[in-house]
Amino acid sequence: MEEKNYSETVLLPKTDFPMKADLAKREPLLLEKWKSLNIYQKILEKNSGGNPFILHDGPPYANGHIHLGTALNKILKDTLVKIKSLQGYFSPFVPGWDCHGMPIEHQVFQQMGLKDKNAVDILSFRKKAHDYAMKFMAIQREEFKRLGVFGDWENPYLTLNPIYEKTIIESFGKLFFSGYVIQRYKPIYWCWHCQTALAEAEVEYWDETSPSVYVKFPVKKFSATNIPENTFVLIWTTTPWTLPANVAIAVHPELEYVLIKTPLGNFIVAEKLVDTICKKLGFTYEKIDSFSGKQIENSLCMHPFIEREVPIVLAGYVSDAEGTGCVHTATGHGEEDYQTGLKYNLPVISPVDEKGKFTDEVSQWKGLIVFDADPLIVEDLSSKGIIIHSEPYQHSYPHCWRCKKPVIFRATQQWFLKIDHDNLRNLLQNEIQKTRWIPEEGLSRISSMVSLRPDWCLSRQRLWGVALPIFYCNNCNKPVCNEQTISKIADLVGNNGSDIWFEKTVEELLPDGFICPHCKSKGAFRKEKDILDVWFDSGVSHLAVLKNHPQLQWPSDFYLEGSDQHRGWFQTSLITSCAIEKKAPFKTVLTHGFVVDAEGRKMSKSLGNVITPDQIINRYGADILRLWAVSENFQQDMRISQKIIDHLVIVYRTLRNTIRFMLGNLYDFDPETTQDIELLEVDRWAMERTNQLVCDVSTFYNDCLFHKGIGEIFNFCNIDMSSFYLDYLKDRLYTHGKNSTVRRAAQKTLYQILISIVIMLAPVLSFTCEEAYSFIPKRKRESVFLESWPEMKEPDKKLLERWARFFEFRKLVLKQIEVQRAAGSIGSSLEVALEIKANRENRQFIESFSNLTNLLMVAECRIEDGENLEVIAKKTTLSKCARCWIHHHSVGHFSKHPQLCEKCFNIVEEKYAA
RNA sequence: GGGCGCAUAGCUCAAGGGCAGAGCACUGUGCUGAUAACGCAGGGGUUCGUGGUUCGAAUCCACGUGCGCCCA
Structure with missing residues (x-):
């Protein structure tokens, strides 16, 4: 019998939507399409009447290329904004960049081959820093666009824009006028050789040998027990030159201290260290008494060679690992000492000038560089019996990154935002409570930080930033900052940028005929030399951006950043907002984890485990990177590895093929002509299952559980569609009459499902869904992003349960079939x-x-x-x-x-x- | 050293006192009208470790280990 080829009478799938994604090549074409469509504006126009959803972008630093962390962050933001936009919210996204600050300053310094910060021409330096920031802003902007992120890329906010800088000045002014800003001494890293302040990052640690000394402080008043005459607290230090600045002795509240009798007098030291000390000092001892650190709090000693009372204070950082357990405290020469000083209201003494030389306050060694004075101090105090033992000691010590000389801590005048002024700390806590934190642990995390955080040091001794808008009267030396001065500077900066502070003279910056509000002098003034901490720049972004951009509004609905921002941007934004507006600038704050490798270790050059976004984009496409960003639970750390990418590629292919199969079977479908076609029961099951999917995915998306939403869609495509419904439909689609009810009903169902899936996947697989959408017949909006979210209908539970039972039965059947097949x-x-x-x-x-x-x-x-x-x-x-x-x-x-x-x-x- | 987290199959994730589960990967296999595709089946676990509470612990508690973020 003749074998007829009936294949040509069968209605096989047809589509131009290719099986092979070729994303690296095709995505740039879609970017072109979006550009020529002006898709971002079109979406906003479509939703112009909708409720606003304002996600305020945290500005990345305009330095270097984007990495996986920045890519992850922007993709998550973009996904959320796209979801909201499809759901009809008016959701403008204005991206921003943080442009001032030290990393750029460093880079420009190196480029210019500069050696001495003090010799730099500030204006030409700032011009270069500006260009540097703009260059990397432009680079990152292209990289973000390549990820498929929609936003107002032509009008981003930059912290170096004059209009933005104006808000910085005005915000500082508001804080100043309402009493939040104060000036106070604080120790900072200081290089006496370069005569400059150093930032943490400009300090290098390596081993150094210093003289370590045991010093006795006579006890004047003891709070724990009665003590004999001739009793001393014994302290230990490796920086004898800081002894003149000693203002207290710190002990640990929980440690045990003992009073011992020795041939050299009676000493108080930590119990655990007694044997070591006495052995080292070569005397025997007799224990007289013991007490906890807490018990001796507020006892008084005398400074050993200066007329000064020295209290005993408590500090958690005191240890009994070495020394005496009694810590020499010089508030002007150490950060911890300084913090303790704030708690006990100790004076900040720092008798060292900018050249590292003792000032007149230290008459014995005045004019000597402190490190040169060290041996003299040891010799002199030893001879007087104040230092009872000294020996060389090797330890890790900070050095200037440029001249490699050991640095000192030196107290200088700094400006602070007082966290406890006007009940601010409590307001912060209340607003933290009112904010929704995702995940919830964020609340306790930021709350515990805020409860302990010190005042915010706003001043920086640097070049690249917005100058502190403060003058000093040459007559009375008092700082000047009021409505008049701020108003003038704000206008000048708004029109000319913050360089104006360095370009103009004091007279030009001050209002005409300005009189010192303190001493009424008409005389000369001088400018503050310090700039504002860059965290202040970004910390007022909610004011500079949300209040000035016509499409945005204050407060925002959403902040979404890495979990490190609990200390950073969330806090700085909250502080400025609560101090100025008495309210948080956000309603919900979501944090994501950090990108780590397959073993959960952070990515670093030294480990050699760095993967860059462009590696993935160029080889697999941005959609794969986007799929990665939402496939894992981003509330924890996000792992990435070749293996994970391979897995995502397979997941992607499955989704793409499912969409392709549906498209292929709709080539001759017109939804207009099938409105009256009645569905079979199995089609109704598929529709109800889709309803359920839409409800579940919407709920997950709204809770930002993207990975669960994507998981639902994937399982639906894989299990409900591929394994069953699509396989089963082939007969109806291929072999029945072109216009038969069974075939048209199948297409009608598929069409609905396809549209639902493509829309729900579009926020994630933006490129792929845009491409797929263009192949859907009779669905001719310009972009999938101009569609609306599928309608959320309550699924028919009864029908779904009936079919769940059917699938149990089917499983039994399949198992028996497999037995026969085997x-x-x-x-x-x-x-x-x-x-x-x-x-x-x-x-x-x-x-x-x-x-x-x-x-x-x-x-x-x-x-x-x-x-x-x-x-x-x-x-x-x-x-x-x-x-x-x-x-x-x-x-x-x-x-x-x-x-x-x-x-x-x-x-x-x-x-x-x- | 401190604060906040995390740890379940090779991978990504479920189960929050009651038989440890899904998808992918893997292995076997079917189909050849989704074809670099699709279907079916199977193997795979010290739930990071130790101890405790409990009739019963992946789940609750304590300690430890490893990792991340922040701070010192």
């Missing part, structure tokens, strides 16, 4: 004849499904009464239809087409007739 008796399930034995209830259930053989994709299904439920699979005896491949008793009944079943015979006849 035995070699059958191949395709279409060859299977099922013999089912079922009790009444089960039988009724199974028989309630029409077209059971189609649903199970088998040839025959015979049901008999039996116990419970039993399925046996056998090979069918029926003949296979050459066209639809279904085994059917009608095959062979038609002499004209002896290989066809009745259904196919009719279709083929009709076709040939037509």
Whole structure:
């Protein structure tokens, strides 16, 4: 018999949506499309009447290329904004950059080959720093666009824009006027050789040998017990030159201290260190008494060689690992000492000038560089019996990164924002409570930080930033900052940029005829030399951006940053906002973890485990990177590795193929003509399952559980669609009449499902969904992003439960088929004849499904009464239809087409007739 | 050293006192009309470790280990 080729009579899928994604090549084309469409503005126009959803972008630093962390952050923001936009919210996204600050200053310094900061021409330096920041802003902007992030890229906010800088000045002014800003001494790293302040990052640590000394402080008043005459607290230090600045002795509240009697007098030291000390000093001792550190708090000693009372204070950082357990405290020469000093209201003494020389206050060693004075101090005090032991000591010590000389801590005047002024700290805490933190741990994290945080030091001794808008009267030396001066400077800066402070003279910066508000002098003034901490720049972004941009509003709905910003931007924003507006600038704050490698270690050059965004984009496409960003739970650390990427590529292919299959079967579909077509029960199941999916995904997305949303979509495509519904539909789509109800009903269902999936995936797989969308017939908006979110309908639970039971039954059937397949008796399930034995209830259930053989994709299904439920699979005896491949008793009944079943015979006849 | 987290199959994640589960990967296999595609089945676990509470612990508690963020 002649084998006819019926393939050409079968309605196979057709689509130009390629199976191979080729994202690295195709994505740039879609970027072009979005650009020419002006998609960002179109979306805003579409949603102009919708409720606003304002996500305020935290500004990345305009230095270097983006890394996976910055990419992750922007992708998450973009995904959320796209979801909200599709849901109809008016959701403008104004990206920003942090442009001032030290890293750029460093880079420019190196580029210019400069050695001495004091010799720099400030204005030409700032011009270069400006250009540097703008260059990297432009680079990062292109990199963010390449990720498929939508936003107002042509009008980003930059902390170096004059209009932004104006807000910085005005905000500082407001804080100053309401009393938040104060000036106070604080120790900072200081290089006496370069005569400059150093930032933490400009200090290098390496080993150095210093004189370590044991110094006795006579006790004047003791709070714990009665003590004998001639009692001393013994301290230990490796910086003898700081002894003149000693203002206190710190002990640990929980440590045990002892009073011992020795040939050299009675000493108080930590109990654990007694033996070591006495051995080192070469004397025997007798223990007289003991007490906790807490008990001796507020005792008084005398400074050993200066007329000064020295209290005993408590500090948690005191340890009994070495020394004496009693810590020499010089508030002007150490950060910890300084913090302790703030708690106990100790004076800040720092008798050292900018050249590292002792001032007049230290008459014995005045004019000597402190390190040169060290041996003299040791010699002199030893001879007086004040130092009772000294020896060289090797330890890690900070050095200037430029001249490599050991640095000192030196107290200088700095400006602070007082956290406890006007009940600010409590307001911060209240606003923290009112904010929604995702994950919830964020609340306790920031709350505990705020409860302990010190005042905010606003001044920096640097070049690249906004100058502190403060003058000093040359007559009374008092700082001057009021409405008049701020108003003038704000205008000047707003019109000319912050360089104006360095360009103009004091007279030009001050209002005409300005009189010192303190001493009424009309005389000369001088400018503050320090600039504002860059964290202040970004900390007022909510004011500079949300209040000035016509499409935005204050406060914002959402902040979304890495978890490190609990200390950084969240806090600085909250502080400026609460101090100025008495309210938080955000309603919800979401944090994500950090990008780490396969083993959970952070990425670093030294570990050699760095993966860059462009490596992934160039090889796999931005959609793969976007899929990664939302596939893991970003509230924890985010792992990435080749293995993970390979896995994502497979996930992507599955999603793409599912979409492609649906598209391929809709090539001749027109939703207009099928409105009255009635769905089969299985189609209604698919629709209800889709309803359920839309509800679940929407809920997950709204809770920012993107990975769960994506997981739901993936499982739906994989399990509900690929494994069952699509496989089952092939017969209806391929072999039934082109316009038959069963085929059109299938298409009508597929069309709805496809649109739902493509829209819900678009915020993540933006490129792929945009591409796929353009192939959906009769859906001719310019972009998938101009669509609306699928309608959330309550799914028909009863129907879904009925079908869940059907799938249990199907599983049983599949298992039996596999048994036969393994035995070699059958191949395709279409060859299977099922013999089912079922009790009444089960039988009724199974028989309630029409077209059971189609649903199970088998040839025959015979049901008999039996116990419970039993399925046996056998090979069918029926003949296979050459066209639809279904085994059917009608095959062979038609002499004209002896290989066809009745259904196919009719279709083929009709076709040939037509 | 301190604060806040995290640790479940090779990978990404569920289960929050009651039989440790899904998808992918892997292995076997079917189909050849989604074809560099698709279907079916299978193997795979010291739930980071130690101790405790409990009839019962991946789950609650304590200690420890490793990792991350922040601080010192």
